[in-house]
Amino acid sequence: MPGWESLALIYAKEYRQCLEEGRDVSLMPHPQSLETADSKTLSDLTERLREQPLRKDFPYNEPDELSAILSEYVPIIRSLRKPQASQFLGAVLGRSVGCMLGKPLEVGPYFWESTPQDPGWKNVKAWFFGADQYPIRDYVPQHSRASNQGLYVGCPTCVKENVKFVETDDDVRYTLLSLELLEQKGFDFTGYEVGKLWHDRLTYQMVCTAETQAYLNFAHVTTHLGASKDEFTPEAAEYVRTHHNPYREWIGAQIRIDGYGYAAAGDPLSAAKMAYQDAHFSHVKNGVYGAMFFAALIASAFVETDLELCVKQALTVIPSTSRLYEVLRKTIDIVHREPDTERMIEAVWSYLLEVDPAHTINNACVCVASILHAPHDFSKAIGTAVLFGLDTDCNGATVGSIMGANLGETAIDEHWKAPLQDTIYASLAGFHPIAITEVASRYHALFTKHHDQ
DSSP states (O other), X not given: OOSSSOHHHHHHHHHHHHHHTTBOOTTSOXXXXXXXXXXXXXXXXXXXXXXXXXXXXXXXXXXXXXXXXXXXXXXXXXXXXXXXXXXXHHHHHHHHHXXXXXXGGOSHHHHSOSSTTSOHHHHHHHHHHTTTOOSOXXXXXXXXXXXXXXXOOOOGGGSTTTOOSBXXXXXXXXXXXXXXXXXXXXXXXXXXXXXXXXXXXXXXXGOOHHHHHHHHHHHHHOOSTTOOGGGOOHHHHHHHHHTTOTTTTBTTGGGSOHHHHHHTTTOHHHHHHHHHHHHTTTOOHHHHHHHHHXXXXXXXXXXXXXXHHHHHHHHTTSOTTSHHHHHHHHHHXXXXXOOSHHHHHHHHHTTGGGSOTTBHHHHHXXXXXXXXXXXXXXXXXXXXXXXXXXXXXXXXXXXXXXXXXXXXXXXXXXXXXXXXXXXXOOSSTTXXXXXXXXXXXXXXXXXXXXXXX
């Protein structure tokens, strides 16, 4: 059963996903030939796509098992300092600020490349420039001369003139759900417990893409009465993450895992393992790797001042034989040789649309490029992430989280903090509203409990 989109669109996206992950789909119908196909035909063909073998010339090895993913892990970070309360506040606040900065731009003109002359990032620049607020150092202005070019912004309550608190958003909700999961279950939780928490706390309207399909699939393989972990077999778990889920390498898992980096501050391996348990509920391969990479990166950023070293550490928790690893290395090389912000973005952007604008791989590149380009400047880092376009609220949030954890709350200028009034409205019972400072304090308590054990 489809969740996020129609079966025809799911088949088309599954076809593209299978091509990306190296499957030989030469014997399968092209999506354009199925415009009049019935639902059963589309459903059956979608499942058959996933069963096609990998091409013999596919150059990547992308395991799904945790032990294989972590086979190249080595400890690199030097743990120069003990995480401080101000860093937990910086991380949660930074995530909130970055999300709110990017949220009004999470609309078409900034996601896509209109023409080779008008890529999404140039549209972001045009909006800020048209408001005489470029480079980006503050929230998105409501009005811009760029509206004369057909550009526009969304989320009117998130623009600079109207910001009063942190709006409900999936980039915020999952960070709060991770807090609840860790407080209830500790570090040793399961994918089944992730699914039960989603069903308990998220309405169906709150989930997107891969999360929508996993949410729906989980309902098909579990029961409410007499529910037990025993019913969530490996076969059921595989069905949940893959059935009619062509979004299984998209950004959803990557935006869910910041809380594991907070709770396991200074322990990137533990953070990556928790991210795996969460991500593998709904994602596979690079969708999981992105989650593990950023959980390890955030955990490292609490104790290591050198963000480049934190990135190197995070790279050891994902396979060097993966597409994500390859493209991240390419991005790092570009940042090293191109100090100019716009030229750096243009060079990276040239390969970002090889996958969907909401994919893990391209948005991970945006985040890494942004923190390495501005490792000591919170505002420039989140501004660069949002200037890139693509999934602006997700990337602003991730970069804000990393920079806040690394630099602490005092590195975040007052003009970012004050409009939020220390308040999150998450549309979740118990978190609507909740103070940003309380969330940070509770994560700090989780870290202290884990660290002292």
